[in-house]
Amino acid sequence: MPTYRTRRTAESYGQAVGILLLDARAPFIPGDVGNASTYSYPVIFKTVPGLSTAVCLAGAPEYADAMAKAAKELEAAGVRGISSDCGFMLQYQKAVRNAVKIPVALSSLLQLPLIARTMDESRPIGVITADSTNLTDDFLARAGVKVKNPIVIRGMQDEPEFKTAVLKERGTMDSDLITKETVGIAKDMARKHPNMGAILLECSMLPPYAKAVQDATGLPTYDFVNLIDYLHRATHQCAYVGRY
């Protein structure tokens, strides 16, 4: 491909995945969806003005158009796939995928059916979410996420450090404390459901702790970054240079 055409709508080139962001301010540490050094490929971020964490978690269908508009801008900038930094963006998955031509995977929760498929349907899947009061079976069903396996949902909303640092946007965050809070919930969940087959971390701020959760429980652990990596692989196939 020796001749390249200017993309008039693009400010720069080579951006692999576009990520829609909540209108939130909190420390996005390495491993967080909102930290560019989490990825082995370039990403661009785009905030959706007004769509705060609280508004998104409570459900806000009125933001569907703003989400679609922001996604179109990312598409015009040249990204090959679109994701987001909140599992509750699941509510906009259909609106956004119908608005753009590139693949859209807004929510970590989209992985539930694939994770379920890798195990017997009697085994529960544990979901650790930012806020279990809003992540209901009905919320999943409305988005078309259907699995036969029992889903065990536990929230971080009452964990002191997560609540003040993430949900209340205190301005600082102690990642050691969040590790303890997340691992504590994961271990309790695995103990109460000894047949649990996997854990899914819904929240985009929890992938930094996925390894600690996996080490503590011995269970397959999936998170937002696994989804974004998959989206990246699907849109950036590679040449193989191995041996025969």
Add this chain to the structure above:
Amino acid sequence: MPVYATRRAAEAYGYSVGILLLDFRGAFVPGDVGNATTYPYPVLYKTVPGAAGARVLAGDPEIEGAVIEAAKWLESQGVKAISSDCGFFVNYQDAVAKAVKIPVALSSLIQLPFLSQFVGDRRSIGVITASSRALGNRVLELTGVEPEREVVVEGLQDQPHFKEACLDEGDELDTARIEAETVAVAKRMVKNHPNMGAILIECSMLPPYSKAVQDATGLPVVDFITLIDYVQKGTHQRAYQGYY
């Protein structure tokens, strides 16, 4: 974890994913599921005795016991997840998932419902398979894809070189010829279905050509390797070394 216990059943350690193989001899080039250099992590292979391609394509119940036994052997060796080298192992997906504790992702085809969530409602998904005669509605139903999604299936069974090198277990495989055949089928499929939103490549011998298919069509392409990489990441979470 400074104290390690010997796994009495294990011959060696550190294998990441176990891969069940058809009882089949072919040229597994770099990028093929059956080539160890395809992966940036160690994989362990196990041939399923008696699992000839034709029997797996038909879902012959007589070999189910042998498939399960081979999967259990891989689990005893310490692998963290199990896959295979034929999309038609979907016929045994649920039986194997019930028989072992680790995640099971035997078939590239189980990505179909996952991928389907990423693309607009009115867009089709193309499937390129070793045999479109074997991949009928029964097998599509096993993938769990929702009936509303238009799925277009194209087979390579009548492509001369694919037939002799892959289906008829030839001694020589010319990757340039298989690539030309695969790309031609992909381009024809997209031409006949201009609304196509993504392509899934079923056959374990075709990932070496996924990049060529993507370059020729401009579409997202998933294959066996995108699935194996996904379960590998979900079973081997990492520490992040980025910056803030």
